[in-house]
Amino acid sequence: MQPTDKRIRAALRTPSPQASDASCGEFFEPICNSLERFQQECAANLMECNLTSDSTSSALQLAKVLAPLPEGEVFVQDDPMLRQILPAANPARPIRWSSEGAPREASQATITMADALIAQTGSILVSASCGGRGASIIAPCHIVYATLAQLVPDLQTALANAYRQGILDRNSFACVISGSSRTADIEKILIQGAHGPRRLVVILQREN
Secondary structure: OOOOOHHHHHHHHHOOOOOOOHHHOOOOOOOOHHHHHHHHHHHOOEEEEEEEOOOOHHHHHHHHEEEEOOOOOEEOOOOOHHHHHHHHHHHOOOOEEEEHHOOOOOOEEEEEEOOOOOOOOEEEEEEOOOOOHHHHHOOOEEEEEEHHHEEEEHHHHHHHHHHOOOOOHHHEEEEEEOOOOEOOOOOOOOOOOOOOOOOOEEEOOOOO
């Protein structure tokens, strides 16, 4: 019998068989229509998806979402687009922009942009640039404003785009969110808002 070290070296010289990459198609249904698929997956994820035609209708939809919330501060990502639509929504409550600091624990809602929307799983890709780490977990209601141009078919495409655009290099944090925070660990009773927002709303605008 050969010494152990010789057998190890011989084994290392032998090429390993090429492992075949599993295709996502083996796990997920094919995507025929990205928008319809995203809406279906949002419903399955207990996430609200409101489709709007332009910035004016997006502001009206934002006002509808904010109106029934308890009194209190709203944290908003300091982005030019949100600066534009927020006055039209006319929220009668204090606003804290992300440029003023992190969201306070008493915030009733956070409003942020997204880096991408993922049709395959009804998910949202966000990073630290979307209002900071706390923007997606602090308040009981997280509102995401996005456009149809940000909708991609699958996670691979979303991450490839984020890498190419430098999003993953510029930010210390990136996360894929698939619905509101929920758990059913105890007696299989569904509890929402266990570790984050119990309500997640996407305002999806057709036009940029």
